[in-house]
Amino acid sequence: MSPSPSAATSVVADLLLWAFFGAGLAAALGAGAVLDGTQQDVATIAGSAVALVNGTRLARKPGISAFLARSGTLWFLFLFNGGAATATYFALDGVKGTATAAATGLVALGAAGGIVARRRRLAHPQALPTTTSCL
Numbered sequence: 001m002s003p004s005p006s007a008a009t010s011v012v013a014d015l016l017l018w019a020f021f022g023a024g025l026a027a028a029l030g031a032g033a034v035l036d037g038t039q040q041d042v043a044t045i046a047g048s049a050v051a052l053v054n055g056t057r058l059a060r061k062p063g064i065s066a067f068l069a070r071s072g073t074l075w076f077l078f079l080f081n082g083g084a085a086t087a088t089y090f091a092l093d094g095v096k097g098t099a100t101a102a103a104t105g106l107v108a109l110g111a112a113g114g115i116v117a118r119r120r121r122l123a124h125p126q127a128l129p130t131t132t133s134c135l
Contacts, residue, residue, distance in 0.1 A: 014061075017054050024051030071118060077111035 027047025031040045058064055067073060081104050089101035 017058050021051055021054040021058060024048065024054060069114070069118070071115070074111045074114045074118065078108050078115060081105070081108035081111065 024047045028044050028051060029047075031043035031047065035043055059068060085101045085105035085108060088104060089097055091097065092100060
């Protein structure tokens with residue numbers, strides 16, 4: 001039995017998302033080894049944007065979304081990125097240190113928000129919605 005065309009399209013789309021995500025990361029991280037000056041800045045920013053857009057789309061996939069919603073994953077992201085933000089703030093000077101610490105700190109805050117939201121959902125299960133009608 002051969003796979004359906006929609007399944008093949010989905011596999012190709014997933015492969016392209018992962019490929020663009022990896023290429024964006026490679027461009028953002030490797031631009032300093034190949035380029036200088038303004039070209040390096042443009043390649044780093046463009047690579048970061050490509051990785052961010054494709055990473056966001058990948059995070060919405062059901063398997064990855066379920067993994068990112070797990071309590072252990074959220075705690076790891078919170079603690080690791082909080083520590084990394086603190087370390088980069090003190091280790092790097094100037095704007096680079098501040099920007100890196102801010103970006104990593106935002107990830108830690110996002111994970112903390114996920115932890116709080118998960119605890120609220122577990123503490124207060126949602127009641128069945130009630131409908132009211134106006135006559």
